[in-house]
Amino acid sequence: MRPFEYVRTHDMAAAVALVSADPQAEYLAGGTTELDLVLKDGVLEPGRLIDITRLPLRGITCAEDTLHVGALVTMNELAADPTVSERVPFVREALLAGASPQLRNMATIGGNLLQRTRCRYFRDATVPACNKRAPGSGCAAVRGPARMHAILGASEHCIALHASDLCVALVALDTVVEIQGVDGSRSVPLTQFYVLPGDRPDIENVLQHGELITRIRIPLLPVGMRSGYLKVRDRASYEFALTSAAAALLIEDDTIVRARLALGGVGTVPWRALEAEEILHGAPATRRTFRAAAQAALRDPFTVAGTAFKIELAQRTIVRILQEASGVQS
Amino acid sequence: MQNTVSAEAYVDVRLHVNGTVQALHVDSRVTLLDALRDELALTGTKKGCDQGACGACTVLADGKRVLSCLTLAAQCEGREVTTIEGLAADGRLHPVQEAFIRHDGFQCGYCTPGQIMSAVALLQEGRAGSDEEIREFMSGNLCRCGAYPNIVAAIREVAGRGSE
Numbered sequence: 001m002r003p004f005e006y007v008r009t010h011d012m013a014a015a016v017a018l019v020s021a022d023p024q025a026e027y028l029a030g031g032t033t034e035l036d037l038v039l040k041d042g043v044l045e046p047g048r049l050i051d052i053t054r055l056p057l058r059g060i061t062c063a064e065d066t067l068h069v070g071a072l073v074t075m076n077e078l079a080a081d082p083t084v085s086e087r088v089p090f091v092r093e094a095l096l097a098g099a100s101p102q103l104r105n106m107a108t109i110g111g112n113l114l115q116r117t118r119c120r121y122f123r124d125a126t127v128p129a130c131n132k133r134a135p136g137s138g139c140a141a142v143r144g145p146a147r148m149h150a151i152l153g154a155s156e157h158c159i160a161l162h163a164s165d166l167c168v169a170l171v172a173l174d175t176v177v178e179i180q181g182v183d184g185s186r187s188v189p190l191t192q193f194y195v196l197p198g199d200r201p202d203i204e205n206v207l208q209h210g211e212l213i214t215r216i217r218i219p220l221l222p223v224g225m226r227s228g229y230l231k232v233r234d235r236a237s238y239e240f241a242l243t244s245a246a247a248a249l250l251i252e253d254d255t256i257v258r259a260r261l262a263l264g265g266v267g268t269v270p271w272r273a274l275e276a277e278e279i280l281h282g283a284p285a286t287r288r289t290f291r292a293a294a295q296a297a298l299r300d301p302f303t304v305a306g307t308a309f310k311i312e313l314a315q316r317t318i319v320r321i322l323q324e325a326s327g328v329q330s
Numbered sequence: 331m332q333n334t335v336s337a338e339a340y341v342d343v344r345l346h347v348n349g350t351v352q353a354l355h356v357d358s359r360v361t362l363l364d365a366l367r368d369e370l371a372l373t374g375t376k377k378g379c380d381q382g383a384c385g386a387c388t389v390l391a392d393g394k395r396v397l398s399c400l401t402l403a404a405q406c407e408g409r410e411v412t413t414i415e416g417l418a419a420d421g422r423l424h425p426v427q428e429a430f431i432r433h434d435g436f437q438c439g440y441c442t443p444g445q446i447m448s449a450v451a452l453l454q455e456g457r458a459g460s461d462e463e464i465r466e467f468m469s470g471n472l473c474r475c476g477a478y479p480n481i482v483a484a485i486r487e488v489a490g491r492g493s494e
Contacts, residue, residue: 001359003357003358003359005339005358006358036382036400051402099470100469101448101467102395102396102448102470103397103400106400106401237465237466
């Protein structure tokens with residue numbers, strides 16, 4: 001483990017300038033990903049860690065049916081927000097389904113978006129083949145035992161999963177990410193924030209080195225639109241998803257007027273199921289419709305022996321959450 | 331390793347632990363867990379997985395339960411840290427400590443400080459409404475001896491729900 005310089009700053013512009021000017025510098029917030037990979041796994045070796053936890057990026061405000069959430073708000077703080085419970089309850093469900101109470105007190109929303117994959121081959125620096133860690137070296141996961149891995153957006157180059165629960169609900173809601181760089185700020189929809197691995201799995205999102213997530217904007221659901229988050233896992237609690245689904249439905253006269261659907265546990269990025277949504281829009285709220293949507297959502301998977309079960313499991317997860325959100329069982 | 335580390339790799343930090351202030355000069359890489367155990371001789375906080383998975387190192391920071399193994403000591407400047415050593419007051423054990431003894435909420439005892447710190451926080455969070463809720467909100471603390479039923483019983487008792 002390489003020594004690093006620890007720098008604490010209360011000034012956002014200074015933090016962004018520091019990291020932008022130093023290719024060896026990285027941000028440190030809740031630390032639940034960063035310190036794990038730096039101190040324990042030795043996968044990241046920053047020369048400098050810039051502690052941003054004292055920056056004024058906290059606070060949750062609501063304006064014009066949009067929730068503005070500071071990047072340093074913790075998972076537990078967001079889960080406790082009354083507007084979240086009332087207007088986007090599946091965000092709360094996803095938050096509380098993730099990690100443990102201790103980790104949720106530490107982990108920030110900005111950090112949750114940027115969490116690194118749990119792929120064991122990526123996190124084991126003694127494994128030579130990992131295109132995400134060492135571009136061009138191959139993918140050990142494709143050939144070795146793999147279970148907690150992705151089947152959508154995956155290829156022989158990389159099957160590393162984006163393991164966030166929260167981001168599944170956020171991507172379903174068309175959340176927007178606010179980003180600060182040295183030359184100004186910009187906003188990027190979460191659906192365009194992540195980059196599919198392709199043949200460069202080391203590039204995970206659109207952030208340039210030094211750019212900092214400052215806030216996210218979560219559009220609230222219309223009143224009457226019901227939502228839910230379902231997580232299927234090997235243990236009852238404190239475990240990553242095998243499959244998960246976030247759904248929101250607005251139903252009038254037994255017809256689906258509006259639908260939002262996203263998947264977790266299956267994607268190299270938090271997976272918005274737009275093709276499934278198209279099937280749901282305007283269709284009767286029946287199990288038959290839900291099944292058709294589920295099949296559309298899992299089109300063109302890339303599986304290995306250990307992940308092939310996820311196709312059917314993910315489809316059943318989708319059908320179940322659509323049934324729960326709609327109240328339609330048959 | 332020591333003689334290759336530059337001065338910038340060290341950091342001065344004042345830790346507020348169990349009501350007293352401790353000034354430290356430590357390697358930037360030192361976690362709160364290692365600072366507590368190795369610098370301050372507060373060995374009640376245990377190192378289990380040392381990777382954020384087991385909960386043995388749970389302490390309170392500004393009243394909230396966190397994992398000290400995934401927190402840098404340097405990050406705790408100015409924050410109030412409470413460890414298992416800080417729970418007893420005036421020579422009397424904390425009610426959660428007494429309940430763990432009464433209900434035999436441990437066997438080997440290694441995870442126990444983390445379990446108790448987590449339980450104290452859980453009660454403050456109001457998450458002891460049912461056995462199911464206690465289990466869910468204690469899920470970040472693993473016990474390889476399997477003392478879970480007695481841990482739940484101890485927490486249930488302190489929450490005032492008696493035996494169910």
